[in-house]
Amino acid sequence: MAGKTIEDINAKIADGSVHVVTAEEMPDIVAELGPDGAAKEIDIVTTGTFGAMCSSGAFFNLGHSDPPIKMQKVWLNDVEAYAGLAAIDAYIGASQLSKSRGMEYGGAHVIEDLVAGKSIDIHATAYGTDCYPRKVLDTTVTIDDINQATMCNPRNGYQKYNVATNCSDRTLYTYMGTLLPDCGNVTYSGAGVLSPIYNDPTYQTIGLGSRIFLCGGQGYVTGQGTQHDPANNFATMMVQGDLKQMDKKYVRGATFHGYGTSLYVGIGIPIPILNADIAKATAVTDADITVDVLDYGVARRSRPVLRQVTYEELKSGMIDINGREITTSPMSSFHDARAIAGELKDWIQKGTFYPTLPVERLPGTGVECKPMKQIGEQPTVADVIAKRVITIQQGLTVEDAAKVIMEGNFNHLPVVSDKGRLVGIITAWDIAKAVAKNKRDKLDDIMTRAVVTADANEPIDIVARRLEQHNISALPVVDKHSRVMGIITSDDISKLVARR
Amino acid sequence: MKITLHVTPDITPRPLVAEVILETRVLLNIDWASVKPKGGGGEVAIDVPHDQYDQVAAAFEKRGATITALVQPVIKDDDECVNCGACISVCPTGVISFRDDWSVQMDLEKCVQCGACVTMCPHAALKVGKY
Ligand code: SF4
Ligand code: SF4
Numbered sequence: 001m002a003g004k005t006i007e008d009i010n011a012k013i014a015d016g017s018v019h020v021v022t023a024e025e026m027p028d029i030v031a032e033l034g035p036d037g038a039a040k041e042i043d044i045v046t047t048g049t050f051g052a053m054c055s056s057g058a059f060f061n062l063g064h065s066d067p068p069i070k071m072q073k074v075w076l077n078d079v080e081a082y083a084g085l086a087a088i089d090a091y092i093g094a095s096q097l098s099k100s101r102g103m104e105y106g107g108a109h110v111i112e113d114l115v116a117g118k119s120i121d122i123h124a125t126a127y128g129t130d131c132y133p134r135k136v137l138d139t140t141v142t143i144d145d146i147n148q149a150t151m152c153n154p155r156n157g158y159q160k161y162n163v164a165t166n167c168s169d170r171t172l173y174t175y176m177g178t179l180l181p182d183c184g185n186v187t188y189s190g191a192g193v194l195s196p197i198y199n200d201p202t203y204q205t206i207g208l209g210s211r212i213f214l215c216g217g218q219g220y221v222t223g224q225g226t227q228h229d230p231a232n233n234f235a236t237m238m239v240q241g242d243l244k245q246m247d248k249k250y251v252r253g254a255t256f257h258g259y260g261t262s263l264y265v266g267i268g269i270p271i272p273i274l275n276a277d278i279a280k281a282t283a284v285t286d287a288d289i290t291v292d293v294l295d296y297g298v299a300r301r302s303r304p305v306l307r308q309v310t311y312e313e314l315k316s317g318m319i320d321i322n323g324r325e326i327t328t329s330p331m332s333s334f335h336d337a338r339a340i341a342g343e344l345k346d347w348i349q350k351g352t353f354y355p356t357l358p359v360e361r362l363p364g365t366g367v368e369c370k371p372m373k374q375i376g377e378q379p380t381v382a383d384v385i386a387k388r389v390i391t392i393q394q395g396l397t398v399e400d401a402a403k404v405i406m407e408g409n410f411n412h413l414p415v416v417s418d419k420g421r422l423v424g425i426i427t428a429w430d431i432a433k434a435v436a437k438n439k440r441d442k443l444d445d446i447m448t449r450a451v452v453t454a455d456a457n458e459p460i461d462i463v464a465r466r467l468e469q470h471n472i473s474a475l476p477v478v479d480k481h482s483r484v485m486g487i488i489t490s491d492d493i494s495k496l497v498a499r500r
Numbered sequence: 501m502k503i504t505l506h507v508t509p510d511i512t513p514r515p516l517v518a519e520v521i522l523e524t525r526v527l528l529n530i531d532w533a534s535v536k537p538k539g540g541g542g543e544v545a546i547d548v549p550h551d552q553y554d555q556v557a558a559a560f561e562k563r564g565a566t567i568t569a570l571v572q573p574v575i576k577d578d579d580e581c582v583n584c585g586a587c588i589s590v591c592p593t594g595v596i597s598f599r600d601d602w603s604v605q606m607d608l609e610k611c612v613q614c615g616a617c618v619t620m621c622p623h624a625a626l627k628v629g630k631y
Contacts, residue, residue, distance in 0.1 A: 050582065052622065104624075177586050178620045185589035252582060254622035262622070264582060317588075317598075329589035331622070333582045335602040 003275035006357045009043045013351050020044045020348045022341040023199045023271075023282055030283035035276035038283075044348055044355060045271045045282040047199050048213070048340030049191040051332025052254055052262040054175065055155035055226060057093040058111055058243055061147040062122065064088060065139070070132035074124040075099065076110045083124070087132055091152075094253075094263035106261025109253030111151070114143045115215070116248040149243035151214065151251075155225035157267050159197040159235040160291050163188040163309060163328075165321060168297030170469075173258025177331055179296050183321050186293065186328040191337040192286040192311030196269035197235045199282045205271050206237065207358030213268030213344040214239055216247025218353060221269075224362050229369035235362060239267065250340065266336060268344040270355040286311035293321065299462055301371060381463055382456040384496050385477050385486035391416045394423050398440045402431050412474040414484045415447050421482040425451045453478045454488055464493050501553060501609070502531065502570035505544040511564050517544065520559040526552045531573075531612045545570065545613060572629045573611040574618070580625035587617035587626065 012018040019042050021029065026045050030038045060081075070087040073080065078099045081092035094108035114120060124137040143149055165186045166172050166179035173179075176187045192198075200206050210221040219241025228236045243251075250266030273279050289311045294303040309319050315334070318325045347353035377383075391414045392401055405413055405428050415424040424447035434446045454463045454475040463475060467490050474489040507516065521528055528546050535542035548556050557567050574595070583603045588596045593610045596617065618626045 051584075177622070178590050178616070180590060187586065187589060252623060255624065256622055257619045264622075327589040327594075329585045329587070331584055331586050333584040333602075335583035338602065 003039070004043070004272075005274070006272055006355065009272050009274075010354050012043055013348055013354055016349075016351065018043045018348060020046060020270075020345045022338070022345055023047045023194050023284075024338065024341070026199075026279075026282045027193070027285045030279060035280040035283075039273050039276045039279040042273050042279065044345075045199060045273060046213075046268055046341045046344040046348070047191070047196040047271065048194050048266070048268040048337040048342075048344065049157060049196060049332065050250065050264060050266045050336035050340060051189050051191075052175070052256075053153060053156045053265040054095045054262045056111075056151070056153040056263040056265055057091055057107060058114075058149055058151045059089065059091050060149045060243075062088040062090075062141065063145075063147050065134060065137055067134045068132045069124060069126050069134035069137050070129060071124040071137070072126045074122065076107075076120050076122055077105070077113070078121070078123075079105070079107050079110050081107070095260055097260060103255050103257075103260050106253065106255070108261045108263035111243070111263060112248060112251050112253040114149060115243055115246045115251045117142055117144075143244055150240060151219070151243050151246070152222075152238075152240045153225075153265065154238050155227060155236045156239050156265055157196050157225070157237050157269075158190065159195060159201070159233050160289055160311075161189040163291050163293040163314065164296045165293055165306065165326065166297045167295045167304075167306075172296055173256065174296055175256050175259050175262065176296065177256060177329075178258075183324070183326055186314075186319055186321070186326050187331050188291070188311075188314045188328060189331045190291075190311070191332065191334060192289055192315065193284065194334070194337045194341055195284075195289070196267060197237070198233075198284050198289060200269075200271050200278065201233070201235075201281060201284075202277075203230075203235070203358075203362040203364055204274070204278055205355075205357060206269060207361035209356055209359040210269065211354070211356045212239065212241075212270070213266070213340055213347070213353075214241035214246070215251040215266050216249060216343075217241050217243075217245025221358065221362075223360070224367065227369050228362065228367055230362070230364045230367060232369075234369070237362060250336070264333075266340050268340040270344060270348060270353070272355050272357070286315055293319070299465075300459075379460045379496060380456065381454050381458050381460065381477055381488055384460065384492045385456070385488045386492070389414065389476070389484055389487045391484055392426070392443070393418065394444065396443050398431060398434050398443055398446060401426050401443055402435070405431065412476075412487060412489070414451070414476045414487065415443060416484060420484070422451060422453065422476055422478055422484050423447075424449050425476060451476060456485055460493060460496060463488060464490075467493070501548055501550055502573050502611075503546050503548055503553070503557070504568050504570055505546060505560055506541070506566045506568070507544070508541045508564065514563070516560070516563055516565060517546070519563065520556060524552065524555050524559050526556050528556065547609075570629060573608050573613050574606065575627050575629045576606065577625045577627075580623045581621075582623055582625075584622070586622060587620050590616040590620045592616065 071083040074083045081090040083090045092107045096107040098105040128135045164176035208223045222238045225236030252264040292305045411428045426447045477486045531545040533544040595610045
């Protein structure tokens with residue numbers, strides 16, 4: 001069929017005859033009418049998503065003070081914003097933490113509070129110049145007192161996102177929420193059937209200049225987002241909008257316990273149904289979208305993929321992992337994604353929102369999402385361990401261990417079985433305690449049996465974090481048969497870091 | 501329903517809960533207990549079947565303990581909650597679930613006040629209730 005133009009559609013909005021549905025309603029319509037019929041019948045499909053988008057923030061201009069200041073550093077409610085711009089311009093990022101309140105409050109909360117009309121304390125410092133003599137500034141403002149307040153998010157609206165679980169034996173606190181040990185739960189993000197980009201995966205209508213619902217106001221897509229990865233269906237967009245138009249309901253500061261702050265951003269994109277191809281794409285369902293379930297227990301860039309699932313399975317509340325049914329929970333709100341798609345539909349029907357076509361579509365080819373180029377070798381455990389490790393046989397006495405430690409002048413003594421396998425560890429402190437309590441005979445009674453270990457191929461940074469988390473100062477390095485290959489201590493790591 | 505038992509130091513050494521279970525033959529489930537060091541008394545949060553509350557309360561009161569009924573073991577601030585459902589998967593007893601419209605609901609009868617959902621909630625919408 002001959003398609004429609006955006007002008008045709010906008011004319012129908014103006015005369016009130018436009019036919020708008022949400023992306024949730026579209027699969028049934030396409031199933032019934034076919035793509036051609038649906039394209040004739042439906043003018044616009046609205047999408048929506050509401051979830052944590054860490055790469056978010058806002059530019060603001062405070063207006064000039066008297067005497068004027070060229071801010072070198074600035075804090076809003078104790079959260080630092082980037083002031084390396086002109087005198088009283090700054091950018092506050094969602095994941096910047098408060099100096100005084102830490103993870104409980106961050107840039108995201110400042111943005112929410114601004115939108116909610118609350119007062120924000122500003123503190124700025126400067127070096128002073130002939131044209132900007134002032135060195136310190138303290139004031140309190142609301143969003144109405146400042147000039148521009150422009151949300152500008154470098155990466156939003158991920159097409160889909162990986163699913164998280166945790167096969168390790170300790171609880172992890174991540175940007176995917178609390179992940180319970182031993183695959184105790186599964187978390188996921190994204191709106192599935194309502195996902196803006198999944199409803200137009202070839203970006204026929206999405207790109208620089210597409211007008212969108214942004215946090216309750218009208219904003220724009222300004223191009224591809226950072227880490228845009230069309231080849232793997234991980235497309236992203238950069239968006240911009242006026243904070244002064246926004247609704248607190250759709251801009252929400254969040255704290256992920258033990259991780260940091262992020263901003264829940266509400267985005268709705270209208271997809272003008274210009275032709276049957278576009279109509280067909282908007283018939284995507286939760287069952288059509290597949291994502292990888294990753295093991296966050298492995299703190300590396302490439303995490304092991306445990307299986308693939310669809311959003312339909314995730315939304316059922318349980319998925320099977322290694323033969324066990326595990327409870328899932330979303331981190332993004334489908335309830336509010338639906339509200340956004342609905343509100344955008346309303347706006348269009350009432351004639352207060354007119355979609356646009358992009359001046360330049362999001363790129364579908366020629367972009368590559370590369371890992372970081374790192375110069376210098378990433379040191380691993382193997383580079384720093386003391387290889388001539390001294391161990392002691394299981395079954396010997398506390399006195400024997402004391403002698404070995406005295407002679408060797410070190411603190412940690414791995415205990416091994418007669419087959420050379422690690423069975424425990426003993427420290428100089430354990431021995432001192434045992435002697436004080438007059439427990440001088442069996443080593444087995446006083447050694448620590450649940451030994452935290454390292455693998456020779458692990459990067460030093462991961463082992464350093466493990467030492468810190470367990471509040472210990474050395475780890476035996478073992479091979480896959482639990483044979484002790486060496487020992488790594490926090491001293492070794494400090495020396496290495498000092499050299500770096 | 502949830503009740504909190506407050507015991508004064510003079511009666512803490514007694515096996516109060518066991519006595520009441522034996523006397524009333526009601527199966528009581530202890531959610532948590534906190535006994536303060538030396539002479540501070542203590543508190544025990546107990547799950548009691550609705551219809552047997554009066555009988556159980558009387559048995560405890562007879563022994564000198566006071567009882568407060570816990571109306572809400574976990575309190576949700578609906579202005580802060582965005583209905584994401586993040587809290588669902590960390591709850592050990594399945595208190596939280598989605599309604600058909602994807603808003604979250606809580607079956608508070610099942611709550612053991614572990615606080616896992618409070619830590620998980622990205623919007624600080626939950627807190628463990630005090631009586
Ligand atoms: S406190 Fe624990 S048991 Fe109660 S709702 Fe929260 S997670 Fe569930
Ligand atoms: S995690 Fe918090 S915001 Fe999300 S549904 Fe639960 S209470 Fe509401």
